Amino acid sequence: MNIVVAQSGGPTCAINASLLGVFKGALKSKEIDIVFGSLNGIEGIINDDMIILNDYIRTYMDMESLRQTPSTLLNSCRYKLPDINDDIEVYDNIMNTLKRRGIGAFFYIGGNDSMDTVNKISEYFTQQDCDIKVIGIPKTIDNDLTCTDHTPGYGSAAKYVATTVQEIVRDCSVYSINSVTIVEIMGRDTGWLTASASVLRANGEIAPHLIYLPEARFSVQSFLSDIRRVQQSRRAVVIAVSEGIELDPNDIPEEIRNNTCDNFGHRYLSGVGKCLENIVRREIKCKVRSIELNIMQRCSSHLSSKTDIEESEQIGTAAVYAALSGLSGKVMVFERVSNNPYTVVISNVDASEVANKVRYFPPEWINAQGNDVTEKAIEYILPLIQGEQDIHYINGIPLHFKLGN
Amino acid sequence: MNIVVAQSGGPTCAINASLLGVFKGALKSKEIDIVFGSLNGIEGIINDDMIILNDYIRTYMDMESLRQTPSTLLNSCRYKLPDINDDIEVYDNIMNTLKRRGIGAFFYIGGNDSMDTVNKISEYFTQQDCDIKVIGIPKTIDNDLTCTDHTPGYGSAAKYVATTVQEIVRDCSVYSINSVTIVEIMGRDTGWLTASASVLRANGEIAPHLIYLPEARFSVQSFLSDIRRVQQSRRAVVIAVSEGIELDPNDIPEEIRNNTCDNFGHRYLSGVGKCLENIVRREIKCKVRSIELNIMQRCSSHLSSKTDIEESEQIGTAAVYAALSGLSGKVMVFERVSNNPYTVVISNVDASEVANKVRYFPPEWINAQGNDVTEKAIEYILPLIQGEQDIHYINGIPLHFKLGN
Numbered sequence: 164m165n166i167v168v169a170q171s172g173g174p175t176c177a178i179n180a181s182l183l184g185v186f187k188g189a190l191k192s193k194e195i196d197i198v199f200g201s202l203n204g205i206e207g208i209i210n211d212d213m214i215i216l217n218d219y220i221r222t223y224m225d226m227e228s229l230r231q232t233p234s235t236l237l238n239s240c241r242y243k244l245p246d247i248n249d250d251i252e253v254y255d256n257i258m259n260t261l262k263r264r265g266i267g268a269f270f271y272i273g274g275n276d277s278m279d280t281v282n283k284i285s286e287y288f289t290q291q292d293c294d295i296k297v298i299g300i301p302k303t304i305d306n307d308l309t310c311t312d313h314t315p316g317y318g319s320a321a322k323y324v325a326t327t328v329q330e331i332v333r334d335c336s337v338y339s340i341n342s343v344t345i346v347e348i349m350g351r352d353t354g355w356l357t358a359s360a361s362v363l364r365a366n367g368e369i370a371p372h373l374i375y376l377p378e379a380r381f382s383v384q385s386f387l388s389d390i391r392r393v394q395q396s397r398r399a400v401v402i403a404v405s406e407g408i409e410l411d412p413n414d415i416p417e418e419i420r421n422n423t424c425d426n427f428g429h430r431y432l433s434g435v436g437k438c439l440e441n442i443v444r445r446e447i448k449c450k451v452r453s454i455e456l457n458i459m460q461r462c463s464s465h466l467s468s469k470t471d472i473e474e475s476e477q478i479g480t481a482a483v484y485a486a487l488s489g490l491s492g493k494v495m496v497f498e499r500v501s502n503n504p505y506t507v508v509i510s511n512v513d514a515s516e517v518a519n520k521v522r523y524f525p526p527e528w529i530n531a532q533g534n535d536v537t538e539k540a541i542e543y544i545l546p547l548i549q550g551e552q553d554i555h556y557i558n559g560i561p562l563h564f565k566l567g568n
Numbered sequence: 569m570n571i572v573v574a575q576s577g578g579p580t581c582a583i584n585a586s587l588l589g590v591f592k593g594a595l596k597s598k599e600i601d602i603v604f605g606s607l608n609g610i611e612g613i614i615n616d617d618m619i620i621l622n623d624y625i626r627t628y629m630d631m632e633s634l635r636q637t638p639s640t641l642l643n644s645c646r647y648k649l650p651d652i653n654d655d656i657e658v659y660d661n662i663m664n665t666l667k668r669r670g671i672g673a674f675f676y677i678g679g680n681d682s683m684d685t686v687n688k689i690s691e692y693f694t695q696q697d698c699d700i701k702v703i704g705i706p707k708t709i710d711n712d713l714t715c716t717d718h719t720p721g722y723g724s725a726a727k728y729v730a731t732t733v734q735e736i737v738r739d740c741s742v743y744s745i746n747s748v749t750i751v752e753i754m755g756r757d758t759g760w761l762t763a764s765a766s767v768l769r770a771n772g773e774i775a776p777h778l779i780y781l782p783e784a785r786f787s788v789q790s791f792l793s794d795i796r797r798v799q800q801s802r803r804a805v806v807i808a809v810s811e812g813i814e815l816d817p818n819d820i821p822e823e824i825r826n827n828t829c830d831n832f833g834h835r836y837l838s839g840v841g842k843c844l845e846n847i848v849r850r851e852i853k854c855k856v857r858s859i860e861l862n863i864m865q866r867c868s869s870h871l872s873s874k875t876d877i878e879e880s881e882q883i884g885t886a887a888v889y890a891a892l893s894g895l896s897g898k899v900m901v902f903e904r905v906s907n908n909p910y911t912v913v914i915s916n917v918d919a920s921e922v923a924n925k926v927r928y929f930p931p932e933w934i935n936a937q938g939n940d941v942t943e944k945a946i947e948y949i950l951p952l953i954q955g956e957q958d959i960h961y962i963n964g965i966p967l968h969f970k971l972g973n
Binding site for chain 1 (some may be wrong): 620623735742864954966968
């Protein structure tokens, strides 16, 4: 039989490692012939827009460079499948395309939207008595999927955040004046990635001095008094703040609200970091800077976590074995067996358990003041960022694997 | 005799490598006893605020970790020495401190302001018949110092910019809609660092599709028509733009000018990238994002250029030999002997030649349309970003060398 793999949602450093895992799993299996790559996520199956991956990934170096290439080789989509009762034609379409190409299993690498797709298609196949297997492979830097200890992609993003915040701390500490540096970190709903800045403490760093997650109530007044308190003992204050914290508009001086904060419909204005920067400048009157780690935190594969990349590849291969063993409608997940030594096993759960659900940062891992995380959070995150990939450079720049220019 | 070393100006990844070079040069010399570190640049000499570096840098791993620590171990300052006719007391102060501590040579690692300091102090010492040597060691990610082929710190920043822009290109190419991504790169006066994004072409990348430097005249109308032209052949347009380009206020729609551009006195608003983002969104009406590489481009030592770090260390050591050979009032510089194989020699020039001068990006390396650089620029930059440092990690995070927390 043939198989098809697709990638969906926002880029990470680990999605191509999972793609490689699926590909290598298929190579090892005598039952699998062609590995198709569906372009633009599920859309490539709906529109029958696929490539034969075996024609592109041919050598050892192809695999090495694919593993270290960020983002999605097969592009992506934000397409959400309609409810089957609203539009069964799309589902028929998918089944017919897969059958026509002799495809016996479909692997979807993505976030919780994609797991919804896995769930819907596998349910439809069951209804239709169609034997094509559908398996979901999770990925997201947000780490907010349920039923898994962590998600592929999170460890690398966390390693980037921790390393970069440490470098920012060095950079911000050189002048003998008071300063506040606000680092805005991704995570619209959950604080997992922002919390990763805390792991610097494992190396004796005190910074970041304050950490704010969406799971804790945020108040501008407490924020300002937190800073003033830290300033009593140190010159350069470094703050990690999630893009997803909620600011009460009434807490923000009108002039700043009108000019910089985008929570209020001003889409062309800036994010929460810039807004807080302006509040600090006005209220505390010291040197202040905000830094958005922006998409670098999800695509800086030159600094990926070896643990994350290896696990992401393994979970891709495990998905192939799961399909071959007859499973369908499942999402592959990690279970952490032990922290010391760090040990995970790969298992699977029903896609319906994962689809459309969000796993929040545990409130008990946030301190009472809501401005830092606890030791437990550090213990949880630290194993996920261990190890560095041996990156292949050409002309001083990491080698990327591409389908074309 | 003893010596003293100080660091000044904005952080880079290479300033501590030059500090290490001075330190190791001193260790090798039988004539030098103590290496003092002046805290906060020249201010530490004026205020007699120094540490004995030999007490801190004791082991091989101290040296290894210092080399890979970004920013300035000894802090920094933006202090500019007054003219000697305006305030001779400061100069007397400096001389007395150095004499009292038995210091025979002062090494100042910094940008063109610092080279002005080197020049002034050495002239004063000559007047006073004081035999203390003063040597400047250049550093700046801006690469805008005269009399040297390039500056320590530039190669690492250029490697970061090129690597990161390549990762951004991968990230931005996944969706099947038109998009424009504007990467804002440091360089208030010169385009050297922005130009480094062009080296991706050496690996067959077409992006960045447009490059704008301060040395070329910038027009919003040409910018928009450049984008529209590129969009005829590709979906995802990636643009490298220097923070230093000058926008004509009359070119900017009033609403955007009032809300986001900081060139006009609105210091709490955003930079040129955000301003251009808003213009593109309004005029071209496609998905658009601006990304500020911010201070990460000067402090991401986890991704430094081995060539840059090795040269930065060597030029520090060479400065010690220069002082021991009797030179003073000099700045150490690189001369490029050959590009293939890349070969540089370290020599020196009078500090007065370097002080307060700016070296601009050569206009002949900018294309006729003013929206890209030529092959010559790529040939110049490429050797400077070659090689990667073996970074030591502890707990998955680069090991940094610190004097305290």
